[in-house]
Amino acid sequence: MSLVRIARLVVASVGLGLSYSAAAAEPESCPGLIASRDTLFSPVALRQDEVGLTFVGHATFLIETPQGVRIATDYSDGTRPAVTPDVATMNKAHSTHFSYLPDPGIKHVLKGWNPAGGPAYHDVTVQDVRVRNVSTHIRSSAGGTEYNGNSIFVFETAQLCIAHLGHLHHTLSPEHLKKLGRIDVLLVPVDGGYTLETFDMMEVLRAINAPLMIPMHFFGTSTLNRFLASAREHFPVEFGTSASITLSRATLPNSPKVLVLPSH
Known part of the structure; x- marks a missing residue:
């Protein structure tokens, strides 16, 4: 049975954004074959055009697809969903983003x-x-740059493209943006220090221009509110009442907005 509590975002639909066809040596950017493929009826509480998203905590989300595939982002030994996922993505900047014993x-x-x-x-x-x-870089423990030490993971299902920025430490180049392609839902680290500084993160958000942006990786209300104060200069901000939401293309906002979810 799906963990998703069916809490729907009642917002207007949005048209298709720009897509990018990558070179043969690169993965095709969103929407790829899976994003455009019809899905089968799923016995869980999701329609074939819906995706479940639960904020587990820190940088971990549980993503559930119409066919019941479960994905845990930045899966770690300290923060993981109550169910065993089929797919776990991890990053390495800190031990709160990976598992020694998955x-x-x-x-x-x-x-x-x-x-x-x-x-x-x-x-x-x-x-x-x-x-x-899509690989990005992180700061090394010696204060330099560790190239390709982080990944932005993109999940394509049910006509949606969901991106998790991981432990992002720098703004994105045009090449990064081409590889990402159209992003519908963006999961954003907002601590403003361990990851990217808030001013630069706003540049990233405006460059990606996803209809829905969900904060993560904050340490209490002070760091969250600092991010939200800056975000309100560019985007409307709403607060969800549940850690779990159901997403679909039909219910994406018309223009970019920030949605804050309580952790599970």
């Missing part, structure tokens, strides 16, 4: 860095969802 029942554990060096590369299809990544 549940052995997870079929796909996707690291946002390449232990052998160079960028990580993932483009995995699991039933009705495609998961791919």
Whole structure:
């Protein structure tokens, strides 16, 4: 049974944004084949055009697809959903974003860095969802740059493209934006210090221009409110009453907005 509590966003629909066809050496950007493919009827409490999203805490969300695939983002030893996901994505900037001992029942554990060096590369299809990544850099412990130490993971399902920025440490280049393609829902680290400074994060949000942006990775109300004060200069801000929401293309906002979810 799905963990999603059916709490719908009652907002107007939005037209299709721009998409980008990547070169053969790069993963096709959103919407790809999975995002445009018809899905089968699912026995869980989701229609074929709906995706469940639950804010578990810190940088971890549980994403549930119409066919019942479960994905945990930035899965760690301290923050993980109550159910075993089919896919777990991880990043390495801090131990709160990865697991030393992931549940052995997870079929796909996707690291946002390449232990052998160079960028990580993932483009995995699991039933009705495609998961791919765009590599970014992080600050090293010595104060320099660790190239390709983070990944923005993109989840394509039910005509939606959901991106998790991970532990983002820098603004995005035109090449990053091309690889991302159209993003409908953006999961955003908003602490303003450990990740990207708030002013620069606003640049990222405006560049991606997703209809729905959901904050994560904040440490109490003070860091969240600092982000929201800046966000209100550019976007409307709303507060959800449940950690779980149901998303679909038909209920995306007409223009970008920030939705704050309580953690699970």
